[in-house]
Amino acid sequence: MIVGERKPIREILELLGDNTTVLVVGCGSCVTVCLSGGEREARELASILRIRGQSAREVTVERQCEKEFLLPLEKEIEPVQAVVSLACGIGVQAMSEMFSSHRVFPGLNTTFMGMPVEQGLWEEYCSGCGECVVHKYGGVCPVTRCAKSLFNGPCGGSQAGLCEVKPDRDCAWQLIYDRLKSQNRVEELLQVQPPKDWSFSRSGGHRKMSREDMLL
Amino acid sequence: MSWLKDVLESGAFAVTGEVGPPKSPNIQPVLKKVNQVCRHVDAVNFTDNQTAIVRMSSLAGCLLAKEAGADPVMQMVCRDRNRIALQSDLLGACALGVENVLCLSGDHQSMGNHPQSKNVFDVDSIQLLEIFKNMRDRSAFQNGEEIKSPVKVFLGAGESPYADPVAFRAMRLAKKVAAGAQFIQTQAIFDIERFEQWMFEVRGLGLHKKVFILGGVIPVKSARALRYMQEEVPGLVIPENLIHRLEKADDAKAEGVNICVETIERLKEIEGVAGVHIMAIAWESIIPEIVERAGLFPRPAKGAEHNHEDPKRT
Ligand code: SF4
Ligand code: SF4
Numbered sequence: 001m002i003v004g005e006r007k008p009i010r011e012i013l014e015l016l017g018d019n020t021t022v023l024v025v026g027c028g029s030c031v032t033v034c035l036s037g038g039e040r041e042a043r044e045l046a047s048i049l050r051i052r053g054q055s056a057r058e059v060t061v062e063r064q065c066e067k068e069f070l071l072p073l074e075k076e077i078e079p080v081q082a083v084v085s086l087a088c089g090i091g092v093q094a095m096s097e098m099f100s101s102h103r104v105f106p107g108l109n110t111t112f113m114g115m116p117v118e119q120g121l122w123e124e125y126c127s128g129c130g131e132c133v134v135h136k137y138g139g140v141c142p143v144t145r146c147a148k149s150l151f152n153g154p155c156g157g158s159q160a161g162l163c164e165v166k167p168d169r170d171c172a173w174q175l176i177y178d179r180l181k182s183q184n185r186v187e188e189l190l191q192v193q194p195p196k197d198w199s200f201s202r203s204g205g206h207r208k209m210s211r212e213d214m215l216l
Numbered sequence: 217m218s219w220l221k222d223v224l225e226s227g228a229f230a231v232t233g234e235v236g237p238p239k240s241p242n243i244q245p246v247l248k249k250v251n252q253v254c255r256h257v258d259a260v261n262f263t264d265n266q267t268a269i270v271r272m273s274s275l276a277g278c279l280l281a282k283e284a285g286a287d288p289v290m291q292m293v294c295r296d297r298n299r300i301a302l303q304s305d306l307l308g309a310c311a312l313g314v315e316n317v318l319c320l321s322g323d324h325q326s327m328g329n330h331p332q333s334k335n336v337f338d339v340d341s342i343q344l345l346e347i348f349k350n351m352r353d354r355s356a357f358q359n360g361e362e363i364k365s366p367v368k369v370f371l372g373a374g375e376s377p378y379a380d381p382v383a384f385r386a387m388r389l390a391k392k393v394a395a396g397a398q399f400i401q402t403q404a405i406f407d408i409e410r411f412e413q414w415m416f417e418v419r420g421l422g423l424h425k426k427v428f429i430l431g432g433v434i435p436v437k438s439a440r441a442l443r444y445m446q447e448e449v450p451g452l453v454i455p456e457n458l459i460h461r462l463e464k465a466d467d468a469k470a471e472g473v474n475i476c477v478e479t480i481e482r483l484k485e486i487e488g489v490a491g492v493h494i495m496a497i498a499w500e501s502i503i504p505e506i507v508e509r510a511g512l513f514p515r516p517a518k519g520a521e522h523n524h525e526d527p528k529r530t
Contacts, residue, residue: 147324147326148294148295148321148322148324148335148337148340149337149340150321150337150340151340151342151343152340152341152342152343152388152391152395153342153384153387153388153391154379154380154381154384154388155321155376155379155451156321156374156375156376156379156403156450156451157323157376157379157450157451158379158380158381158450158451159379159380159450159451160380161380161381164324164450164451165324165326165327166326171380173381173384174380174381177381177383177384178381181383186384186387189384189387190387190390190391190394192342192343192346192391192394192395193342193343194343194346195299195338195339195343195347195358196339198338
């Protein structure tokens, strides 16, 4: 899922500036699951804004990243001065595109693609590199979970299974090694992995995907 | 031609030192440090923005050292440059006669003085070794295109015998050798027993016959400095008894040098260790004493073809 974190109230108020009639729009997908931008959080933010003197209302759509879910919002958006989207950056952009005469402010910082690893704890698992190779690494993504995106083994600072860069994180290479060891596949790690083709990633420029069979 | 390579191939126990370039364009500290160490080491490493702190570029330091008559080792990390820049800088180094290159992944920028920067890590250190090896041996860039004149480079890598997963460390060295490493400079050794254990595994894989291994040492000035390294520097193992020795010593600095010299004496006895790499960070002036007391002076004499001394600069 896409994980995000609500911006501090102070920042949201600063963004809103003189705009006093506000619609807070939550999203029912990823950010609902990670408890940062769903119906509950939209209701919460709207009531905080009201306490701060704004005239704020809230609404939540199933998925802000698909325009068909946004169409019904037209009437509610019409009268307000500004919109705060609690969706990920995709939702904010979809809203901005759909209601281009309105200012749409991001109420959330979109942080990463990841999953909940414990109650109340989310971790990044994928950077969308465009050419998945996790099968070579025991199902642990070195691009994302190793702070230096190393493909050929741990750096010199991995200690006690923790990453030298952020010692409260697992060293991805310890996880990779342990997983392959448990599968009796450690010798596969001896293979020198050639440089990755980053042209499929964001490095290749803005990405687009088309499916001939689905095009109208 | 790399003098370091000649020394290692001659079978002599090699000595290399390290110079951290200054945080300014001032060449004086570089020349001073090079002059302090150059008669006592066979080659001098120039770090590449070590610990992610901006400093004069390694290549500039290498050129200054070369003009002063030393054989420089250019360190290159993968943090700040992509494969385009790394290959370009190898060509540049080669053009300027800098022929020893040490390929490293690099410290993460969050540890340095520009933690807001974006990192690169387009390739890792092992991929970099392979790219450079192919530039030399196949006259080919990473994309396969031909390089029209020969690339000369003596390729090195770092290795950290103490980092985890420990069972993978010797294997990782094997990968570095397969990728092109001709010499290795290790992380600083304080726990000599664990280093011996690692060397035992290295010999088990026959790697000591394929690559020159230089054991890293750091002379420390105080118990506090050693404690700091124990707690803060990733990839180091520092036995308590060494810290106690420094605490008890009347002259901790002298005791730090004693420990360093003892470590080198032990390294000289280990089968497969081809030399020592002395990382006297901000204490380069101590290198001559260490080398002399470890019985490693005088160094092998350079032939005329290795003498690049430029009287204007020295
Ligand atoms: S290899 Fe690429 S696609 Fe696969 S998990 Fe990692 S970043 Fe995501
Ligand atoms: S400690 Fe592990 S996860 Fe962290 S940078 Fe090094 S290899 Fe990668």
